[in-house]
Amino acid sequence: MLVNRQGKLTAVDQKYPIPLTSSNIRAACAQCSLRELCLAVGLDNEDLHKLDDFVIRRKIKRGQQIFRAGDPFEALYAIRIGFFKTDILTEEGLEQVTGFHMAGEIIGMDGISNDYHVCNATALEDSEICIMPYDQLEELSRHIKSLQQQFHKFMSREIVRDQSLMILLGSMRAEERIAAFLLNLSQRMRVRGYSASEFHLRMTREEIGSYLGLKLETVSRAFSKFHDEGLIGVQQKYIRILNAEGLKALLNHAPS
Amino acid sequence: MLVNRQGKLTAVDQKYPIPLTSSNIRAACAQCSLRELCLAVGLDNEDLHKLDDFVIRRKIKRGQQIFRAGDPFEALYAIRIGFFKTDILTEEGLEQVTGFHMAGEIIGMDGISNDYHVCNATALEDSEICIMPYDQLEELSRHIKSLQQQFHKFMSREIVRDQSLMILLGSMRAEERIAAFLLNLSQRMRVRGYSASEFHLRMTREEIGSYLGLKLETVSRAFSKFHDEGLIGVQQKYIRILNAEGLKALLNHAPS
DNA sequence: CGTGGCATTGAAAACCGTCAAAATCCGTGG
DNA sequence: CCACGGATTTTGACGGTTTTCAATGCCACG
DSSP states (O other): OOOOTTSOOOTTTSOOSOOOOTTOEEOOGGGOTTTTTSTTTTOOHHHHHHHHTTOEEEEEOTTOEEEOTTOBOOEEEEEEESEEEEEEEOTTSOEEEEEEEETTOEEOGGGGTTSBOSSEEEESSSEEEEEEEHHHHHHHHHHOHHHHHHHHHHHHHHHHHHHHHHHHHHHOOHHHHHHHHHHHHHHHHHHTTSOSSEEEOOSOHHHHHHHHTOOHHHHHHHHHHHHHTTSEEEETTEEEESOHHHHHHHHHSOOO | OOOOTTSOOOTTTSOOSOOOOTTOEEOOGGGOTTTTTSTTTTOOHHHHHHHHTTOEEEEEOTTOEEEOTTOBOOEEEEEEESEEEEEEEOTTSOEEEEEEEETTOEEOGGGTTTSBOSSEEEESSSEEEEEEEHHHHHHHHHHOHHHHHHHHHHHHHHHHHHHHHHHHHHHOOHHHHHHHHHHHHHHHHHHTTSOSSEEEOOSOHHHHHHHHTOOHHHHHHHHHHHHHTTSEEEETTEEEESOHHHHHHHHHSOOO
């Protein structure tokens, strides 16, 4: 990992492992605006406070990692504010992005199966997470049925998400992948109350390409083409969706 | 879906939904040879019998489906004997295979998130499954900690499996994918006590291609090339691994 | 022994990756 | 505040890999 002058941090600069500092505060799920997106869906106030008892809220700076491949698995992490990527270093030494994650999503579930994480989780902007120690979460979910159910739904949702990415990677051509990617981002922004039609990309073209199984030049070319066709506006990382229907149309007429 | 003369069954021929017949019998997890591969890992005899109480064992004929996309989610299915594929019909009407599943594996977890299944599960040979009604499994896993933990590990393992397929689809070229596929199959056969060096493929070239994001011709060509190079023996669906190290070597020197 | 799915093989085309160069952006230091 | 420099992005030309199209062969099953 290298330094650049734009604030991306080295392994040395990163506070890692996450230190116990004054920025750690107890969560307050009952007051959290993401209550309906997060694990807490459907819990009453009493149960929410039981969650609060062991969930720790923490700020994460851009470039900082929550966990890395090989780290012992200890907790799941709910994103309160911000944007993360998860990636895996392949055996050939290439980084492959496995997901981009926004507020209300939970990361770290890959660690449950083998007691260590298989991917890295890195903040792509200044963020805030809720750390949920897994032993306690497991314990509590044995006592609160709706927490158990929500947790299972989150795991299953991750499986379904991964499978739709498999379909994207296995059956779509480059421009379809990019269109699907933009529409997916747009839709997730909408759910969170942000504008679905204009947003900043927090990741580089290379990271997008890695996620979609494409080279960065191909990503750039697709953006330019969509721009020329009036489907989107592109200014570096700032994207406007000008013709969502047009993007959707690219997905349906699969020439493959 | 079409009939052919080799025993693949049509939707009409299939017994679907799975009927209540005399082929349904109570499971006997304590006696099951897959106890150490399945959800029952680590359970004592008393707890095993609690599982038996609601797990139903059933035979599934080749071509028959356990569930289909859109079906209400009711149960998870442990494979006792046999071989299954899961696939999704994409919006363009193409089938994409999302997984091949062997004895000891659990399918259906995609259904938890939305209360209906998103994929189809089809037997590729005569098989036997254990049906685990989900409500009861969830209930029991609140009372048996090690069952809860095993269940979570299975879900997480599915996530990790999907992610390694994402890496395969996103970063490997055709021959690497085929080599990885063969080695993966081989390894899973070994774990189950079968020969790791020779086995019958239960799926067609087209299904392999669909799974790996390749066309069937590309799969066939890779098989022929590996055959010519002495890495494998190929006679239709019968495969022999002649040089596993040679196959592994294909994975490490990624020219990409 | 014929039929139909499945598999193999070849040739040409399409798509995307590679390589290379130029442009743009942005944080930093002067 | 401006200029510098590295990272990122864009764009072009070319080449390689995989798909597409097409024809043939193979095998299991009736």
